[in-house]
Amino acid sequence: MPRKPVAACQDWISHAKTADGIERIEAWFQGNAYAMHRHDTYAIGRTLAGVQSFNYRRGRRDSLPGNTIVLHPDEPHDGQAGTGEGFRYRMIYIEPALFQDALGGCALPFLDGGVTNDPRLAAATETLLQGIGHTLEPLEQSDALAELAHALAAVAGQPRVRGKGDYLAARRAREYLNANFTRTVALDELEMITGRDRWSLSHDFRTYYGTSPYRYLTMRRLDAVRRMALSGVPLAIAAADTGFADQSHMTRHFVKTFGQTPGHWLQVVSAVRRA
Template sequence: MLQKAAPARPDWVMRAQPIEGIERIEAWFQGKAYAMHRHDTYAIGRTLAGVQSFNYRRSRRDSLPGNTIVLHPDEAHDGQAGTGEGFRYRMIYVEPALFQDVLGGRTLPFLEGGVTTNPRIAAATETLLQRVGHTLEPLEQNDALAELAHALAAAAGMPRARGKGDYLAARRARDYLHANFTRVVTLEEVEIATGRDRWSLSHDFRTFYGTSPYRYFTMRRLDAVRRMLLSGISLASAAADAGFADQSHMTRHFLKTFGLTPGRWLQIVGNVPRD
């Protein structure tokens, strides 16, 4: 007796609310996904499962799980599953003007292949290619955009522009972030507090403090979490009081920074022998 074939999974697309010139989606398709089309934005994505195939610049490209897709603005492409299993991916669409603000008038970076395994580009897209349900803080998105623009420029062989920077603006930014880390800080606030535009300020901060504004901001939150945990405050309360969206948000940053979960860190600290 012949068995009936399993019904195909329905195609779906989830979208995040567009913010500051960036659209974020996650999607699943089985078979044909898109006919030939083009965007006036960069399309940068990550294949999560299956084989993501598309025609781009006169040849077929196949992206495997973990690969990063980088499609230049106004380049025609389509999309389909490379196997019968279908494919899942996340994608961001970035207005070229945002990258141009970072690069300061240099040529927009172009990667010929459309698919890359470049580790710096992969790392630079991690923040922006989180699940669409995750809300990015303004400073977080700004830092990620700046790093992605520089990663694309480096992969395209473009020399990085150097500037002296504005130390006083960087110090004002540091002081402002330090005083306000327990809440969401907007980019406009920091620009007003420092008298410097967001992209120049990002460069200044890295030049004089060796890290990005959002990374500094997050570290101050984590410092507060550790102090609160040692005083007996619960994980959930510490996360909220330090300005994190929730406990899992705090735990992800804690693990990424210290290599331990907050609970494991607290357990170890509590095991220090007494004289």
């Protein structure tokens, strides 16, 4: 169903139907949208209207309608309107593990600039950045992700060679963290199930998944908090049930990751639901 109109003065975020490994949104903001934050996914998007401005890798970037935005995992960035008219955009957040399925253990592709006009990336993102009312079929999503992974590698000028590290160890660690994110995971547990010492494993994990094991664990907790909050679970209970020490501990990580407090995030997400 098409998104219902929302009053122009009200910020909003609308989410597409959930799909494994990706999150798709469309949003409109006026003024400051996000404080400086970072997440463990690729954030790839397109500006639809206005000027979308953000600070990224030592400089300010301005994305105009039609530009493609590519933000690498764990790279700090913020977000705000570049003019008084506000901005509208679509974004897809992609787990690096999905790109690894296509790249087969190569180091993750990296683009430095944050904003690009490269026609290869514009074409490769067309399917994934459709209107959020469009539900991607599983094969459609898989093909589009593979196309995007290879386009990113090509634009980055990355040779198709395997990364220097133990990909299987990193994958085992990721699977273990997915299964145990609601509790404290000890370093010796990861060393035992991967056969790697903690320093080598940290390097492996960053090479293949773009972030550290602890950041990955924290993100899985925050993903669960968002799902629970949207279903009406109080934030204090959601924090406790997902392994955080308390609500304030969860809130600190939430702001660092999404650039908004949990309460404000719920407000802008709910703006579309109320419309």
